[in-house]
Amino acid sequence: MIWSSASAGPTNTLLPAGGCTLLPRATMYAPRMLAAVAQESQQRCRFCTRARAPRSQSAGWREVRRSISSNASPAWHHTRSISTSHLPRAPLAPAEIAPSKRVIFSGIQPTGVPQLGNYLGALQNWVKLQDSQRAQDEMYLSIVGLHALTVPQKAAQLRQEKWDMLAAILAIGIHPDKTVVFFQEDMPQHLELAWILACCTSMGKLNRMTTWKGKLAALQSASESGEATITSSEASSLNLGLFSYPVLQAADILLYKATHVPVGEDQVQHLELARDLAETFNRHHATGQRYFAPPAHLITPTKRVLSLRDATQKMSKSSTDINSRILLTDEPEAIRKKLKGAVTDSERRISFDPEARRGVSNLLRICAALDESRDAHGWAELVNERGGGSGMLKSVTGDVVLAKLEGVQKEIKRIKGDKAYLEKVARDGAARARERAERTMREVREMVGF
Template sequence: MTNHTPRVFSGVKPSGGLQLGNYLGAIKRFVDMQGQDYEAIFCVVDLHAITVWQDPKELKDATREVTAGYLASGIDPAQSVLFNQSQVPAHAELAWLFNCVARVGWMNRMTQFKDKAGKNAEKVSLGLYAYPALMAADILLYHATHVPVGEDQKQHVELTRDIAAKFNHDYGAEGFFPLPEPIIEGPATRVMNLRDGSKKMSKSGESDMERINMTDDADTIAKKFKKARTDPEPLPDTLEGLKGRPEARNLVDIYAGLSETTPEAVITEFAGAGWGTFKPALADLAVAKLGPISEEMARLMNDKAEIDRVLAQGAERAEAIAQPILDQTYDIMGFLRSRRG
């Protein structure tokens, strides 16, 4: 087995604006992993965004907004590679090669496609169906060994491992592609809707009150948490007592995620407290943590040239890692590369 450099890859899709779920479930975790024992590569996955139609001007703005969110949250482009996916063509190239390695039966088992396509599966784009192969390409293009993801993406990392294993086996290239490990950890890797604890917090929800946007100012953040749906019961003295109380559990998880503690510790601190005590405390915590990020995002969004400069430098660094791996892949598969540089 080839010894691969420990390397992290993950990305956030630029569609519809960043919200608290993106921060706690992804970006904050990326910041925490930065500077640890592996190389870190973080991406704005704009090719994934177009699996559903995007307004071209809004796609540019959304790509910059996600980048601003990364930077405002603490991603350091000197420590981590930060770029937008479409600027490294090798992503799309390797995705096609993997379309020819992955099996239709594997894609048919992807539960997220069924959830997103719903009853209109015949009318959605081929990209929405095939995008797990692009996600596998994103990861394996850098020989990434670890992928921080939410629970809902774990199946796609497992598919990535299947594609890597099949490629290595079919082409007699044992160990060429690593079998990456999903990293699913933390109290709020799946943040739920503030008005309905059975639904994931989403950028596309009907009401703005059901989510915390990373661009919300302090007053808006406080107001949304104070108006979040709860039940009449006070907080219990054990986590077990939150069973069957999805809205209550969600707010406890969010508090734990923002305060970098555990849901158990939050319950211990607030056991027996009513929502009149807990919600203002959560609002104050959220304002303290998220307020400076939204302010810095606003500053960055007024300096688009700086954002573009960061992305351009990151794309060059990403391509320097990706291109040799793509070239080796072409060689392994037997392509005649007459224009070899």
């Protein structure tokens, strides 16, 4: 599972040294751009006795203006290291003003070689994010083995699959000189911060996480219907790790002071929890200052790839049907065989209609995602020009998939054969991540009293 921050408007403000901060409420709780107003005359804050210097003399002052009606109350909101978490916030949204430094963090579970859905849904975007970085930006990618333990694992298999995932990440274009790549379990700071954040997290918040509620609902439904009995393995799946893993997820993000987090739609709620915990920590331990900036969802184009055997479900390695997914390392014959068995329909003319023709549209979406020379409608027209029908669609899709994966497969094979290189990447990545993580934890320990 991939849980895979544009920054929303601040909710707690770190004040400039020696001064107050004057912000309109609209700026604090909704990401809107307001015109800056240069105030050259002396102004006095009504909440303190300090006279504010002219803008030209104090870069710490930020003054903004918004239009208000003649009968509206003043919109200016003065803050001085005060908490604002009790006030309404705007929904999670990408920033309209990028911070001067962007820190990206994302993670992926060690499930071995990724399948096509992982590649198009997240990995491909990671490469684009990496290649669009500026000199001052940072990017961290973690293979999150601790999260994998929320379900039963076989030690030997987990050990192999984490190395397979690392090889695949490098093969698709992630470069260790540009991106810090590391194994989560090599970084004890993740667990240390997770415990501190857990002590700031209410049970109610975790009970409202949709992944936990969904698991409970599924087991309860099976029990009440009488059609299935909850097995011991299913009951044991409701463990503390599964219940609290959103807190560890928040620690993963905040440990590196991430400002941008690319996450899937099913993980946005968990990112909201990370934002809440950042504010809670600031309020409880940082005297209201903005030590942890609430990270925000990084909007990137994602391609939702559906199962080849059931077009109502996402392509996933958790499916028991191996023909439902295409692995990045599948042989050409296996890929064509899986596509040949993909669910489509009997209509001769091919068209892109995600609602009425899910299976057909899934294959067209795969073609458009792997080869951007045409959109999904363009690929439908190409298939029709070649005679149309599901058989031709599957043949064309096979050509596109094989052409795209050929280079990736060669790189995966080459990198997997160089274990010394893989170990060096993991070791160097852990050293770089540890330096940043330990810097954060030294400050956190001081703030909590350790």
